[in-house]
Amino acid sequence: MNRTKTLLVSATAIVAALTLVGCADTAGNTSSSSDSSASSESAVFNDQDVMFAQMMLPHHEQAVEMSDTFIAKGDSVDSDVLALAETIKDEQGPEIEQLTTWLDDWGQDTSASMDHSMDGMMSESDMTALEDAEGAEASRLFLEQMTEHHKGAVDMAQQEVDGGENPDAVEMAKNIVESQTAQIDQMESLLSSL
16 A cells, blocks of 8 residues: 555656656746747738738828828918928838838738728818818828828728738827827817918
8 A cells, every 4th residue: 555655646746757758848948939920920910911011001191191281381370280291201201111011021012002982081182172272271281181191091091000910010000090089179279370
């Protein structure tokens, strides 16, 4: 009986030791596997992520075009509106590059045409009106158009927050919702002071 008890205790000790060694080895490998999973997270995407990037890309490109058109008017327009146009351009330029990189990495088309029927997109005649406007009228028109443009972007970004899978794309979408909502408030305030 003593011998059986000794064998049982020895076997239990061996199993416990092997279990601890196995846990230690697994724990040691966890960091390397989490590192590789972190790097592979950027490769994780779903249809919502692709749609977000493909739609936001031309949307941002038009916002930059609108800002460039307005900035070119120089001293003839309201200086606060001019500063806002520069901020919009500075924020959205790097996002355009990131959206393009994601689409390339995901093997998706980056040449989506500018669809003027998307939420908030300006028509050709809207763009011409902005180009032709001067002074206070140009400032007013830029603020009105960009407010609508931002509202469309916020709606698209919120869809990404709600249904996207890629953590980086969802994070960009959250930033767009936050920054462009604040800019909408700023534009409405500037409009009321013109």
